[in-house]
Amino acid sequence: MYRSLFPRDVLAEMDRLQRDLQQALDPSPTIRGFARHGYPALNVGGTPKTIEIYAFAPGLDPATLEVNLERGLLTIAGERKSPLPDKSDKSDKATVHINERFEGRFRRVVTLPDDADPDQVSAKLHDGVLHITIQRRISAQPRRIQIQ
Incomplete structure (x- = not known):
């Protein structure tokens, strides 16, 4: 058989x-x-004082990332290179059987609410997670009004 x-x-x-x-x-x-066009995966949320964006991009070099904020649009762009042997290199005898990891240029754009303060933005990359914090404008934050 x-x-x-x-x-x-x-x-x-x-x-x-x-x-x-x-x-x-x-x-x-x-x-x-x-x-389609879903790299890096994003989590977007917020608090009354901030807008929090998490981009999950393991294995990326911070030098290859670019974060821009212009006219209410936050753009995360960069390039992810493959650690696998180059296909054009014939001298190496390595064979790739499965390659499910994304490689190449990427770009994600997030539309921000009107109360986002473009002057109060911070971005940190730690353990493959890019954390972007955008402060909300003070005038838009909730506050308690005293009754007289």
Whole structure:
């Protein structure tokens, strides 16, 4: 009886193909971010005093990242290089069987609310997480009004 070195379940393969096709055609968010143009994955939230943005970009050099804020748009851009051997290099005998890691240039744009203060922005990269904090304008922050 013939036995494959790589046994496959036909139903599991069909399920994988269906998921791949849905991900390619459906721009809705998934656990990995958006199906297209979803790198780096973002979490955006805030407090009454700040807007907090987390970009998950493990393995990136801070020198390759660029964060800009202009006219209410926050842009995170950069480039992620592959640690794998270059395909054009024929002298190396290494073979890549699976490469699921994103490589290349990326750009994410976030529209900020009107109360974001462009003069009060900080960005820190730690353990592959870029944390951007934008202060809200003092005039827009909630405050208690004394009743006389």
